[in-house]
Amino acid sequence: xxxxxxxxxxxxxxxxxxxxxxxxxxxxxxxxxxxxxxxxxxxxxxxxxxxxxxxxxxxxxxxxxxxxxxxxxxxxxxxxxxxxxxxxxxxxxxxxxxxxxxxxxxxxxxxxxxxxxxxxxxxxxxxxxxxxxxxxxxxxxxxxxxxxxxxxxxxxxxxxxxxxxxxxxxxxxxxxxxxxxxxxxxxxxxxxxxxxxxxxxxxxxxxxxxxxxxxxxxxxxxxxxxxxxxxxxxxxxxxxxxxxxxxxxxxxxxxxxxxxxxxxxxxxxxxxxxxxxxxxxxxxxxxxxxx
Amino acid sequence: xxxxxxxxxxxxxxxxxxxxxxxxxxxxxxxxxxxxxxxxxxxxxxxxxxxxxxxxxxxxxxxxxxxxxxxxxxxxxxxxxxxxxxxxxxxxxxxxxxxxxxxxxxxxxxxxxxxxxxxxxxxxxxxxxxxxxxxxxxxxxxxxxxxxxxxxxxxxxxxxxxxxxxxxxxxxxxxxxxxxxxxxxxxxxxxxxxxxxxxxxxxxxxxxxxxxxxxxxxxxxxxxxxxxxxxxxxxxxxxxxxxxxxxxxxxxxxxxxxxxxxxxxxxxxxxxxxxxxxxxxxxxxxxxxxxxxxxxxxxxxxxxxxxxxxxxxxxxxxxxxxxxxxxxxxxxxxxxxxxxxxxxxxxxxxxxxxxxxxxxxxxxxxxxxxxxxxxxxxxxxxxxxxxxxxxxxxxxxxxxxxxxxxxxxxxxxxxxxxxxxxxxxxxxxxxxxxxxxxxxxxxxxxxxxxxxxxxxxxxxxxxxxxxxxxxxxxxxxxxxxxxxxxxxxxxxxxxxxxxxxxxxxxxxxxxxx
Numbered sequence: 001x002x003x004x005x006x007x008x009x010x011x012x013x014x015x016x017x018x019x020x021x022x023x024x025x026x027x028x029x030x031x032x033x034x035x036x037x038x039x040x041x042x043x044x045x046x047x048x049x050x051x052x053x054x055x056x057x058x059x060x061x062x063x064x065x066x067x068x069x070x071x072x073x074x075x076x077x078x079x080x081x082x083x084x085x086x087x088x089x090x091x092x093x094x095x096x097x098x099x100x101x102x103x104x105x106x107x108x109x110x111x112x113x114x115x116x117x118x119x120x121x122x123x124x125x126x127x128x129x130x131x132x133x134x135x136x137x138x139x140x141x142x143x144x145x146x147x148x149x150x151x152x153x154x155x156x157x158x159x160x161x162x163x164x165x166x167x168x169x170x171x172x173x174x175x176x177x178x179x180x181x182x183x184x185x186x187x188x189x190x191x192x193x194x195x196x197x198x199x200x201x202x203x204x205x206x207x208x209x210x211x212x213x214x215x216x217x218x219x220x221x222x223x224x225x226x227x228x229x230x231x232x233x234x235x236x237x238x239x240x241x242x243x244x245x246x247x248x249x250x251x252x253x254x255x256x257x258x259x260x261x262x263x264x265x266x267x268x269x270x271x272x273x274x275x276x277x278x279x280x281x282x283x284x285x286x287x288x289x290x291x
Numbered sequence: 292x293x294x295x296x297x298x299x300x301x302x303x304x305x306x307x308x309x310x311x312x313x314x315x316x317x318x319x320x321x322x323x324x325x326x327x328x329x330x331x332x333x334x335x336x337x338x339x340x341x342x343x344x345x346x347x348x349x350x351x352x353x354x355x356x357x358x359x360x361x362x363x364x365x366x367x368x369x370x371x372x373x374x375x376x377x378x379x380x381x382x383x384x385x386x387x388x389x390x391x392x393x394x395x396x397x398x399x400x401x402x403x404x405x406x407x408x409x410x411x412x413x414x415x416x417x418x419x420x421x422x423x424x425x426x427x428x429x430x431x432x433x434x435x436x437x438x439x440x441x442x443x444x445x446x447x448x449x450x451x452x453x454x455x456x457x458x459x460x461x462x463x464x465x466x467x468x469x470x471x472x473x474x475x476x477x478x479x480x481x482x483x484x485x486x487x488x489x490x491x492x493x494x495x496x497x498x499x500x501x502x503x504x505x506x507x508x509x510x511x512x513x514x515x516x517x518x519x520x521x522x523x524x525x526x527x528x529x530x531x532x533x534x535x536x537x538x539x540x541x542x543x544x545x546x547x548x549x550x551x552x553x554x555x556x557x558x559x560x561x562x563x564x565x566x567x568x569x570x571x572x573x574x575x576x577x578x579x580x581x582x583x584x585x586x587x588x589x590x591x592x593x594x595x596x597x598x599x600x601x602x603x604x605x606x607x608x609x610x611x612x613x614x615x616x617x618x619x620x621x622x623x624x625x626x627x628x629x630x631x632x633x634x635x636x637x638x639x640x641x642x643x644x645x646x647x648x649x650x651x652x653x654x655x656x657x658x659x660x661x662x663x664x665x666x667x668x669x670x671x672x673x674x675x676x677x678x679x680x681x682x683x684x685x686x687x688x689x690x691x692x693x694x695x696x697x698x699x700x701x702x703x704x705x706x707x708x709x710x711x712x713x714x715x716x717x718x719x720x721x722x723x724x725x726x727x728x729x730x731x732x733x734x735x736x737x738x739x740x741x742x743x744x745x746x747x748x749x750x751x752x753x754x755x756x757x758x759x760x761x762x763x764x765x766x767x768x769x770x771x772x773x774x775x776x777x778x779x780x781x782x783x784x785x786x787x788x789x790x791x792x793x794x795x796x797x798x799x800x801x802x803x804x
Contacts, residue, residue, distance in 0.1 A: 039699045141726075146419075149727055150684035157683070158691060161719060186722050281577070281680060 051274040052237075052254055054166040059235040065163035066222065066248065067188075069174035069181070071241035072258045073156035074148065075280035079106075079124060081144075081180050102127075117214040117244055121175045121194060122207075128177065129206030133198050137179045145183035152184065153278040156239075156258070160187050163237065173221070173248070175212040192221065219247035243267065296331040296617030296799060298791075300324060306553050308794065309564075311629035312674040312756060313642065314583040315571050316549070316564070319773060325790040326623065328664075329552055330797040333538035334614050336591035340386065343595040344393045347533065351598030352606060357394065357476075357531060363402035365473040369394060370444075370496055373412040374422045375635035377482045381590040382543055386535045388428030390478050390595070394533075395431065407468055408441045411477070411495025413502055414731035415636065416685055416724070417443040446499045446731065447721050455527035460509075460516070463523050464498035475528045477600070481536040481607045483615070483658065483798060488600040489521035492530065499715060499731065506737040508707040511744060525600070532600040534607040535592040539614060539797035543589035550797050576678075583632035584639050615800035619664070622803055624788035625780060626665040626749075627773075628655050629674040631796060636730065636738075640685040644761040645693060647675040649738045652745035652752070655795055662803035663748060664791055670751040670780035672773065677757035679764075688720045688732040692739070693764065701766040703743040711736055750783045 001010060057063070067073055079102060108123070128136075140148075163170050164187075171190045172181060178193040185191055195209040213221055226233050234253035238245075243263035249255035250271075257268040257275045268275050299305070307318035308327060321327070337343035348357040361367065371387045374380065391408065398406055408427065410418055423441060424432040435441035444466050445451060453470040454462045469475055469492075477492055494505050501520065510516045524530075542549045546567070548560035556564070571579050593614060596606040634642055634650040642650070651673040656664060665671055681690035696710050711733060714720065720732025742765075746752065752767045753776040762769035770776035780788070793799055 145727055146684055149723070149729075150682065152683045154681060154683050154687070154690040154694075157687065157719075158694065183727070186719060 051256065051276060054162045057166045057168075057235075059232065060167035061169060062230070062232045062235060063166075063168045064171055064222070064226065064231055064233070064236040064252070065160070065168045066171045066173055066236070066238040066252070067156070067160060068240040068242070068245055068248075068258075069172060069176055072239055073153055073160070073278070074184075075151045075153070076148070081176060117175065118212050121212045121214065125177060125194065125196065125208060126206040128196055128204045131196075131204045133179070133196060133202050133204055136204075137182060140179045140182050144180065148180065148183045151280060153280045155276070155278040157187065159239070168237070169231070171225075173213055173218055175214045190225075215244050216247050218245065219251045222248060222251050240264070249273065293332040293334050296329055296615075298617070298619055299327040299329060301327060308553055308792065309549065310627075310674050310792075311631035311796070313630065313647070313676045313678075314576075314579045314632040316568055317629070317674065318564075318568075321627075321773075321792055322777075322790060325627075325792055326619070327792045327794050328617055328619055328799055328801065329794050330539055330550075330799045331614055331617060333540050333591070334593040334610075336538055336593055337595060340389055340592055340595075341393070343592065344390055347595040347597035348393055348397065351531070351603075352596060353602040354531060354598035357597070358397050358401055360474055360529075360531060361398055361401035361403050363404070365403055366405045366471060367398055367403050367407075367474050367476070368469050368472040369406070369408045369476045369478060370411045370469065370492070371408070371426065371478040372480065372491075372495060373410050373415055373443075374418050374426060374638050375415060376480050377537055377541075377588055377590055378633050378635045378638060379541065379586050379588045380425070380638065381480075381537070382587045383425065384428055385426050386480060386537070386590075386592050386595075387426055387478050388431060390533055390535060391427050391431055394476055394478075395434075406435075406440065408435055409466060409468060409496065410443045411492065412443050413495045413497075414446055414499065414506075414724070414734050414737070416728045416730050417445075419728065444496050445725055446497065446502060447725050452498045456523040458504065458516070458519050458523070460504045461500055462498075463493070463501050463504075463520055465493070465501070465524065465527065466496040469496050470527055472528060474531060476531045476533065478533045479535070481534050481611050483654075484608050484611050484800065488532065488604045489524040489530065490517040492528075493517075493520045493524050497524075499733070503715065503733070503737075506740075507711070508703055508740045511740050530600050531597065532603040533595070533597040534603050536594040536596075536607050536610040536614065537590040538593050540589040540591065541796045541798075543587045546586060547589060580632070580641065586632070612800060615658070615798050616660070616802050617799050618802050618804055619791065620804055621789075622662060622664060622666040623669065623791035624666060624784040625670045625672060625777070625790045626656065626663075626793065627672045627674075627790060628793040628795065630655070636734075637682075637685070641680050641682040642675075643681045643686055643689050643693070644677045644679060644758070644765060645689055645735050645738060645742075646686075647677055648742050648765055648767070651675065653738070653741045655793060655798075656745055657741070658798060659801040659803070662801075663745075664793060664801050664803075665749055667748055668750050668783070670753065670784050670788070671745070671749045672753050672755060672770075672776045672780065673757075674755045675757060677754055677761040677769070679758060679761045684728055685730060686735075687723055687729050688714055688717070689730070689735045692735040697764050701739075701743075701746075703740050706736060706739060751780045753779050 070076060160170055170188045172188040173192045176193055178195050181191050181193050192213050194212045197205045197207045197209045199205055233251055236252040237254040238249050238252040239256045239258050240249055241258045242261055246267055255273040257264050257273055259277050260268055260275060301321045301323055307320045310317040310319045369391055432441065451467050452464040453467040454464045455470055456463050493501055504510060505517055505520060540550060545563055548556050574582065594610040596603045628651060630647050630651045634646045637646050656671060696706060700706060714736055715733040717732045723729035724731045746766065754762045754767055754769045755773055755776050757769040759769040768779055770779055
């Protein structure tokens, strides 16, 4: 060794405290990164490796995180939601009659859904005719909210909150009527939902104030929203469960298929999108009504 | 005459013993020589509850009769503990409802108009209207609820909290209605010798920050912190305390035999147990949970005491100690216990792994007079399936704590430094706590601090039948059978350890001689 370096680098192995070095320096320097990886692996759980880790995302408010509602972050459907809102105010006989009417109309609803999701939603929302919108909102806040919150997927809520922490604008885009989105509104910066039309007395007319945002219109809405705010859709995220949401998923750079149906699963495999299973285990049975 | 609790030594004639295992029951054959700690049978109940309440209110301890404390222009608040006490829920009518009715009768007779009722739920979830009615009774509910005079306490309502003083750790803020009352009547059911008196008022009716001073990591085992806050509460609000001490009848018929000793079971009891066990095995998990959540306790009051908080606390402590204390000759190398379907934080909900750990390690194992059931460095074997299921309605922050925090660290000090503030101030958790039926965001962290104390005491904690991932996530181990669990702990306690099985519920207060 060069004599100039000896003062700085030379050491006598016989006087070095090897026990301290091995126990407190060498071993921890090997195990610490492994422990860190273990922690990351445990935290990731069953999440696929293709799902982007938002801790490293730098897009901030230039990116959107768009979530579909039914089947993606929540286990429910528009007919069930209508029954939650409608049945509690009826007597037992009237409840049976209402369920009977809905069941009778079910084949027509299913035909409408096969034809066009918008037609189906309009047909179901006709049933809200005569409902007091303000009273409906109060009822959702006080009684239906537990039903809705208990059907939320914890993984979905965690992911929405991760997007918020990353500075992304979180958007809920759904065909559900707006009052029923109230319990989860604080999770989102923007809620795009179906608005029920009301008459002069605040009673629902059974019509919507605009077309429900479903299928192709979701992609169109998203492009319009992004263009207005200089959002980079290539760095944005979208989460949905149905093939009807394909146009929306294709619009963003990071599409995630959540518990997808078969056509969406095929599309996800084709496009190498992340596929996740967000399990939803409601603690109350489906037939339990809000009180 | 109630038979006292006792310790049985397992011999060849000992039948398989009942072990709760989540929402199922096992019959387990323990090794010869295992000490089985049986609870005390229920003490004689008060012969006439109405008369006992009247006597307590009219001849209280260290206080004037309640009627003498009431006057027409006063502001009167009645606080009561929430639906988690007792667990399982007691059959209607709830004793608290009867006590509150008797108090209201006297208030009406004295012309008191300004009366409000507040549930002292602290950071626990808000009760539903049905649950409030369950606790206070239909008449009281009908008279007060619609007018907003029967409410849950909100520890995050900055407009509804009043500062009553401060400690070195910060301000002490109490529910404004309580702080401004001329008299607070605090009605509690006593099921364990836990925190009582003014400290219990603070734990149930104060701000999140104040409750943090009582439940945070630094407060674990620090009696002085609680005493200082209790003094401030006592100085700020005149309190008339009413305690009803409950017996040990934690299972209503037809399951009452589950709280009895196995050799006392009749043929009918054995047939019922066989049917229940088979039925529960065949029932899907969620339906089974709903069934077990419907099991009620057949509790009765063994003492009603009212008056000055300290005196009432002493009287009820003596009674609950007589009800639950069992003398045990020595600590064991291995402790065994089972965690049942419900805990006080999972009424009508899901007992997630953190609540199961709290129930086993704090509620059951922590019930002692100073020396735990297991020697320091010993092992604990607990029965519970530890399914990683969390109620999104009641325990949203528990799921996140389990997934995001326990996957990184189980060290309470690190959790306190790195995560406590985040979970305390998280706006989504606060929103759910205030508007829905969620436990406060920081609740799981406070329970974890308590769990950590038991973890420190035992070298090995093994869950029989527990989900391996859940157990590992919390720093425990899992085994398929009791024999496997004994094999696992053999490395620390040897192959012939002394074993003590805590035959609970009903609750046992272990007193190591």
